[in-house]
Amino acid sequence: MTQSATPYQAQQATPSGGQIAPLANIGVMEQAIYRLSGRGPNDPGMMVVSGPSGYGKSVAAAWARARHRAYYLQLDDFITKKSLLVNLCKVLGLEPKGATWELIDIVAAQLHQARRPLIIDEFDFIVDKAMVMSVFSLYEKSRASIILVGEEAMPAKLAKWEKFDGRVLDTLYAEAVGLDDARVLARHKFPDFPIADDLLAHLVKIANGSVRRVNNNLGIIHGTGMGEGWDGCDLNRWGDRQLQQAGVKRRVR
């Protein structure tokens, strides 16, 4: 193979042109990509991004795909070593033909040559099935920038695999939804239906960190508003109508 002699370098992530990332967790993903692309040849090349369900991690992944041409694989409970490689082939645009030992080589080669980051979402499934070392091997063979996205307990579970842990550059935590995020969401979803800050602050309070819940409640408010013929809404107007609340099962933070 005629590779250039320079050590592997991830493609320089283009900073988003001075534009402010629309949601806080897009900023977290942006940081992960930026850190990986700026790493030295001997630095580890995997990043962990973790956070509870509904924190907007997948939206951040969508951003990374669109803006950095990141490869993106979402896992499910049916994952096996073979299906992991077959699915990776599909993600990379390769024909998934061959035995497992052949697939690992072509997947690793493509990741190495294309110099695009890989995001693996719902990585918990790999951890729970103790397939972590397969991803370790994939990393060792490709030296690609890999971002592992999972639930909040994942970093602790990963620490069990010491060898793997040594290849993780850093762990970033997704941020709970804030008022700024709520404003961006409201403006984007319903540009012609202003929702006042006091109501947004209330939504953030009852969402317990979940962007998804704020999103759902915005939908409920807008639906009600349309039905009632409002031209906007604030906390006063909303009164004590029903909204989605965070469940009681969540641990207190």
Next chain:
Amino acid sequence: MSRQPAVVELAGGKSTRQRIWEAMRRAEANGPQTYSTETLSRLCKVEMEPVREYLKALTAAGFVVLAHEAREGGRVKYYWALNRNAGVEAPRVRRDGSEVTQGHGTEAMWAAMTALDNFTHHFVAHIADVKPGTAATYCSLLGKAGYLDVIEPGKGTGKGGIATVWAVAQAHRAKPRAPMITRLKVIYDPNIHKLVRLEGANEAADQVERGEVVE
């Protein structure tokens, strides 16, 4: 017989340039090679002219370098070598080596859509950094072709209008390459190398009736 190395090829439809690129990568599996335009043209079964054109672009971008020249029968022949193997996708470069940017917006939109649970065209436009109008057209045409499901139909336009909430249909979710809308408003799916939606004959007849046919 020893086992042949697995030949890695791009899944789905291939452009001429993709075939040229793959021929080079295939030959490379047996160690570094040099090619004249002629040998490469024969390897990929593509005419000389497009091969020469693409080699020029690849050289300008640094993917290919001039290996050596040889004097053969009074003519100078150039031999090229692959310098940077950039993976299975043929680099999209112009003659001066700069990147072809056309199609980036569509690619970004499709990438965002397939990662999101559901979305409005506003949101896709924001994530993919394209104009809202571009995203709206892409969504509605893909919707007509059955690539997107309507989760919540929108109504009205402009102030007070509600944008349609879309989601990528399950059957198309895992497709890595973005369906493209060609100039004739035909949708081409490079994953299966097929035109997946054409305006029907009835629409054409109606357009003629309305005097909408472009000469």
